[in-house]
Amino acid sequence: MNLPLRPLLGVALVSCAAGAFAQQTLTVASFPSFDEHVKAAIPLFKKVRPDVEIKLVSLQFGDYHNAMTTALATGQNLPDVMGIEIGFVGKFAESGGLEDLAKPPYNALQYRDQFFKFTFPQAMNKGGGLAAMPADVGPGALFYRKDLLDKAGVTEAQVTQSWESFIEAGKQVKAKTGAYMIPHANALMGIYIRSNLKDGEGVYFGKNNTVLVNTPRFEKAFQLAKQARVAGIDGRVTAWTNEWAESFKRGSVATEMMGGWLAGHLANWLAPDTKGQWRSANLPNGAYAAWGGSFYAIPKKIGDDKKKLAWEFIKFMTLNKEMQIEALRKVDSFPSLIAATTDPFIDQPIEFLGGQKARQQWRTSATKIPAIEVHKLDPIANEVITAELDKVLQQNKDIKKALADAQQAIQRRIR
Structure with a gap:
């Protein structure tokens, strides 16, 4: 089912600093309930980058991954950051349509030991490239x-x-x-x-x-x-x-x-x-x-300026302990980042x-x-x-x- 992404993917969520206009817009595509991570992140990321407007676009699970498959194949209607569910990450990793995060300027393999050992291999292709960063497990x-x-x-x-x-x-x-x-x-x-x-x-x-x-x-x-x-x-x-x-x-x-x-x-x-x-x-x-488990990736066929901003956002979502714990609090998504699992919230009883x-x-x-x-x-x-x-x-x-x-x-x- 070929679905144009930008016209159909939901309602944009906008967070602007009072009295100022965002100078940049970052489009993040996702699906329920993984999209709740982005909703939780918007006010927190705004504190770090008040000049950036996060535009969240979302489709239901099946339609979303069909749309992303088409977008990667055609290079059209691509988001700046792409959420991917574990069942599709292998397919997308081998598609050739995503940035290799193992290479410069990302060099993401340096962070591998900070995550549970089973997460990175799930997003690696046969050539050793890394197609996406793990967000939850x-x-x-x-x-x-x-x-x-x-x-x-x-x-x-x-x-x-x-x-x-x-x-x-x-x-x-x-x-x-x-x-x-x-x-x-x-x-x-x-x-x-x-x-x-x-x-x-x-x-x-x-x-x-x-x-x-x-x-x-x-x-x-x-x-x-x-x-x-x-x-x-x-x-x-x-x-x-x-x-x-x-x-x-x-x-x-x-x-x-x-x-x-x-x-x-x-x-x-x-x-x-x-x-x-x-x-x-x-x-x-x-x-x-x-x-289960979810990931974030960067499409190859977007501008270099957007790739830089997309990588900043992905690092915020995956390497920031506070953001990982916030996703756990708000969405019950278990952190992929090991440091986040040492937070006292992990030890709290679940009513x-x-x-x-x-x-x-x-x-x-x-x-x-x-x-x-x-x-x-x-x-x-x-x-x-x-x-x-x-x-x-x-x-x-x-x-x-x-x-x-x-x-x-x-x-x-x-x-």
Whole structure:
């Protein structure tokens, strides 16, 4: 869907110093709820650069990334600063349309050790170039309804000890409370294939575009999802649908595995009335994985004067500890900057999670997530894998056959 960016991308947010006119305008393009970072930053950046007007333009998630894909391909309707969600950063990094922040005048690799180790590789291309700076991260966590687990006589240890114990606990929860353990079985697959990889490995691709799908890791992931479906503990509800949101409001699901940011979504719009009933735990079986994350990039085909200002803004958003903490306070976005996670705010109890100091847990998880490589075809591979898993879950397709078919389909896309 080709969408012209400047005419359609939302309402500009303007902040001008009293009695003066901004001498420069910086256009920042983003999407909900990542655009809330920019809204929070405008008054703070104004203190540093009162001569700069920040113009925020925003589209809904899918339309936005379609528009950015077209803008990068054509060189038309480009913003000065581009927000990118993790699912698209590999594709955009290989597009050739973004500034290489590893090179002068940016020299961004000098800041690499200030960020969690898994963040920079997510935005690096095969040539070692850096396409974007990490703004926030999503340490994987298991969120569970404590009231439902208590009613079922299930402990957190039973849920997190292993993947098999998670499924067994799910059977008990379903039998005692009527609630499903998870919204959809594919969540097990999604977490398992990402967890406990080694630094430098990819989720779907290895060196020289080797496809890693027809492997024991994916076979185990598919087996876990199938076991959950057979056990009747998943609600067959797809994430981000209205039915998914309703399942949290009604208490018809007991757990969900996503990034730490899910706590903010639950508290602010998904299920605010369930305050105090949720808790956060580590993923089952000692797994550590990233789930989500956002970046800022600079398009190549804008003026050099705008590139300089764009880089100043990006450094403000990613390297400024106070700005990183402000994003956490306002949007529940977990900082990518390690120094920001030493702020006392990290240690404060989260009322929605029953007073749990869950951010400490997410900080620990973030230090253990491997630095995996991102491939430009990761989104395509994810679509193929998800489709094949659906055939396993809904049509009882043989797992080995499904993975072999997925391997071939992805290899065809590479060719």
